[in-house]
Amino acid sequence: MNKDRVKKLVRELIIELGEDPTREGLRGTPDRIADMYEEIFAGYDSDSELSVQFSEDSDAVVVKDIKFYSMCEHHMLPFFGKVSIAYLPSGRVFGVSKLVRLVEKYAKRLQIQERMTKDIADELHAQGVKGVMVLSEAEHLCMKMRGVKNDATMTSAAYRGFYERKENREDVVAIIRNAKSSLL
The missing domain is CATH 3.30.1130.10 (GTP cyclohydrolase I, C-terminal domain/NADPH-dependent 7-cyano-7-deazaguanine reductase, N-terminal domain)
Structure with missing residues (x-):
């Protein structure tokens, strides 16, 4: 996963929703979502070790x-x-x-x-x-x-x-x- 691209896309989504990505509550949201996606979609790169x-x-x-x-x-x-x-x-x-x-x-x-x-x-x-x-x-x-x-x-x-x-x-x-x- 390209975390920088995800951050950019999330920032664009925030703008499309009519919000300001520089607003205090949203300022770190693209970073947090990129980190979250890395964790919750880790199954693509995992090994079950069976x-x-x-x-x-x-x-x-x-x-x-x-x-x-x-x-x-x-x-x-x-x-x-x-x-x-x-x-x-x-x-x-x-x-x-x-x-x-x-x-x-x-x-x-x-x-x-x-x-x-x-x-x-x-x-x-x-x-x-x-x-x-x-x-x-x-x-x-x-x-x-x-x-x-x-x-x-x-x-x-x-x-x-x-x-x-x-x-x-x-x-x-x-x-x-x-x-x-x-x-x-």
């Missing part, structure tokens, strides 16, 4: 409620929520922080929730695990503060490998949803 694995096996690994913040590519307004990931290892497991980084890699981009969910599942499945399930639930400010102005939340899901069959995912979905599971 190649770092540990020799171990498990019947199922579930990481629930990974918080994320993203930006809707249609209106450039935030959407945010939680992602839960379940996978069946194939002799190796990932550190929990690697799964959090995987979510951040895709969330910190101009994005739609459905693609983010699919991309997380695809990258994890490409590591050779037997099955992957990714569930994401989010609130979208592009819908809350404009347009239909509704507080609905959206859930999206992606299933790969073993979890593509509905009967293979019911117990894990119950764990994620805090319902009683026959696994426990």
